[in-house]
Amino acid sequence: MQPWERVSGTIRGLAVDRVPRGELVIDPAFCCRALQREPFTFETALQCWELLKLDLVVLAAPNQYIPGADLGGGELTGNIRHWRRETDYFIFALVNGGFARALASVGFQQFMTGVRSEKNALQEMIQNFTGDAVNEAIEAINAGAHGIIIADDVAYQKGTYLSPAQLRELYFSPLSELLEQLKAAVPVFFHSDGNLDKVLPDLVNAGFSGLQGLEPNAGMDLAAVKAAYGKDLCLMGNVDLSLLDPAVSEEVLRAAVYKTIQAGKEGGRYIFGTCGGLHRELNVAQVLKMYRFALEGGYN
């Protein structure tokens, strides 16, 4: 089974040979450390992907959202074409959503007070930015992306910044109309850090096919989310980065990975990986162990 088929089948709820694996972001510096070679090139990325036995790649425009997601360093559509031509990986294009763009545009404090004091203007701004994000996503799909991840950090450890009702009105409702044109072409995932429990129904109603993140540190319980929304959403991530501290014993890491992958395997529609990606300073040996344990437990 080709990697892209494994991911595509998993998203659609079909039987696959094993749980697919992928990260929201892998810092090129991590790849270089893992392979003990520099500089970072496309070949380095491929070897790193093979080392971790990954099934997907997430590509983003340079300087968008997460440093390192722009693997290859070129503009997004060129990057997508290159990975599509040279590899069998499932390609997600990551685009910042309207919430993140509006927040970055006006700043946190003005955004948050604007929810109450300038709601109409803020709503229009989010909608316009969402339109820009959708246009970028369409370009990515035309270049060959198999899927889209819309990244919008709408939540933090305790819950959503805005009330679920405010988010619904300002963000999810307009988004669902704009998502229609993307969904017709490819699966669309949502990414946010933090605790999303109270807006999971809104994600489903907006039409997302999947959710990346599921930060355990923010109280996101993979088994519980799967039980409630596993038929509606393909879930991706959930491994806590604190497990990759070298002080965490092999037994503890193995038990945690097995628990995650068992919860994910139940009923399918799960892609293994960390909640937040592989950053440059992470312990390589610990990451390799994590992926080894995931392979041991990941076959169906």
Add this chain to the structure above:
Amino acid sequence: MSLLDKLGEYVIEGNMGEVQALVQGALDEKIEPEEILEQGLMKGMEVVGRRFADEDMYIPEVMLSARTMHTALELLRPLLETDQKQMKMKGRLLLGTVEGDIHDIGKSLVEMMFTANGFEVIDLGINVTAQAFVEAVQQHQPDIVGMSALLTNTMPAMQQAIAAIDDAGLRKHGKPKIIVGGAPVTDEYAKEIGADLYGENALEGVEMVKEALK
């Protein structure tokens, strides 16, 4: 409803446009600035804190309340200071996201909650080096130093900043207290790196600092 109760209500509602007029009204009634702060504005902010903890209010509402409080304080702070009552402010917090970390949302929440609770906050921004913390402690003589990190790999920068403050001999007799927070940080880790306090969230941080400074 008394004037002070009404001030508390204004804070809860986030009535930023009218709060200064009401504060002025209270001053015209010869109510002491300290009483306006403690019995009016702070009481309202305490309700906001409880409702936020109960998820009855969210960040936009809390932010408006905090800005209302801040607007009222603009009028009150000079009066408190000229009355030599600046000690009634809760304390001075020096705040920054540590080196290598560019996240500022958590820090903004902390700044907002501490300001709203009567602290003077000096925000050093993001990606703050250990040396910058040291220099700022020397310059501002804070009661509390707050350090934030959102990433696992930037947590060690907290330890480096704390060590630098200690190496410079700037933490003496329990002052300044150092509080750390951020998504990957735990109470255990805070103790391990020599922090005095750990706040799981902004609100808890305020309460812990208040208690520690008593």
